[in-house]
Amino acid sequence: MADTDERNTGGHFGFAIAPGMTAGNPALKTIVEPRAEPVRLRLPRAPRGTGFDLCVYGATSAFLLLVVGLFIELLWSSRLSISTFGLSFLWTSEWNPVTNQFGALPFIYGTIVSSAIAILLAGVVGVLAGAFLAEFCPQRMSGPLSFVIELLAAVPSVVYGLWGLFILAPVMRDYVDPFLQHYLGFLPIFSGTIYGVGMLTAGVLLAIMIVPTVTAISRDVMAAIPQTQREAIWALGATRWQSFQMVVLPGSRAGVFGACILALGRALGETIATTMVIGNRPAIAASLFAPGYSISSVIANEFTEATTQVYLSALIELGLLLFIISVVINALARVLLWTVFRPMEG
């Protein structure tokens, strides 16, 4: 009964619990907490016209200016590339600094494919892991397990990259890739030479990096389903798994989807770890074993070597592209999560 009360009042999401559980991963913090605040009627407005007021408004304006400036500055700095290549920048695949021909397709392809692999793996594993923490796990175990999974989110990406380069890539080269090729080699995506570093390795590493995001948000979204709904279906004789399948999962669909999209956004923008394991070859290959390149890694690798204005501008346009993609994705994820947590507030 205590459990039910906690869920219904939103106490489960109260400030005292959530920050600790989502520590280390700012992406988790920002969505789970403010939306999850229990009902608090409008705070009274502070009076205007004092020094302290000016500080608060000044800081807020500075923040707004910074975010808007970020977009305008990236747009402005890539104007040369935008005017030279136009939209063909997005679908031509020649990237040649010598002749100043720049087309971003191989990088867009690499980013999309590696992130797609990541979200496919992390989506399934993360949602199931989140379900375990929210639904099936004995309560004594839930805390420590959540803690470990969220520490995974705090590991710096360069450490993931190092681990991916020296541990994961050889394992993929010697065991996983040959295994896939042996059984599924007739598919073009699992054919060709095995390098170790490449699209699939990058996807797997990215999946490991984003799985805590999916897990933690799925867990919170599922825990937000009122306990009475579970009790109702248990009373009809359903098992715990059936209650998850028939009540919890359908009820938390939007939130779980939002979690996956948010995680996808992280995978798309991840730079250092991807750069270390994707192989850095600007070519589009059918095989997932082949080395590829991503938007963020080409910026990381080539920016300090860019010699001409157009080259520099093309790289900044890639940054602008990442910026726009992540704004769209984050906005979408937040709208989805908002639909989950909002009803609990009012």
Added chain:
Amino acid sequence: MRTPVTLRHPRSALGIFASAFCAGGVAIILLLILGYVIREGIGAISLPFLTQLPHPVGVPGGGVGNGLVGSAIIVGLAAMMAIPIGTLTGLYLTYFGRGIFAATVRFLSDVLSGIPSIAIGLFAYTILVAPLKHFSAFSAAFAFAILMLPVIITTTESAIKGVSHELYEAALALGVSRHHAIIHVILPSARSGIITGIVLAIARVTGETAPLLFTAFGSQFWELNPNNPMAELSLQVFTYAISPYKSWHEQAWGGALLLIVIVFIMNLGARVALKPRFR
């Protein structure tokens, strides 16, 4: 009371087993990563490693001393920029902001937290490196400050909202002004939450590498002037890791271990600080 998990239905048992397997698998991967970093990195950690400059390839020894100092300077500068703006903006979202404007600020802060750090690094480059024509630690700190802002804003907002409203009313009932109530009653009560947010923000940027590639750039020397290129620990780990030299790889593992220890300590510290004294 929760009903106990029973396995009376084979398909349900399978489903629960699969979900337990996934959760366990994720936890095991963390332990694997930690295990490897400790195994490979522990050998590199020594007093000279922590205090010396990097040695050229082929010369044994050397360390990441300048990187540690550089990290502290860059993160410190970033915190000095981000903390006032972040906490005041967070405060704005509670007792000051209303309506569409506050919603916009909150939305932008949410969105900013999802912008890839490399794009923010490019921004720092275009406004602080390109016009001045040299890399600098200050530009790196600026990029880091932007990365810290959303974390600080969000945690500050929820920490202030978490303060019992009655406390504010009680202060007003005693006849103090609203400003006095906010500054002397609300903010002190929210302090541990705000500090937690700041520590988490610092932990986040300490592990960040991407924006440094074209802002701080790295350095082989003891560099204390923020107007110059500067070494940074995570950047050193990256440079060593992608180099072809075995001795540098060992240094990379050592640096990675150091980085993980620093970040974990900050995360754990933030959690401990947050432990509510009374609920």
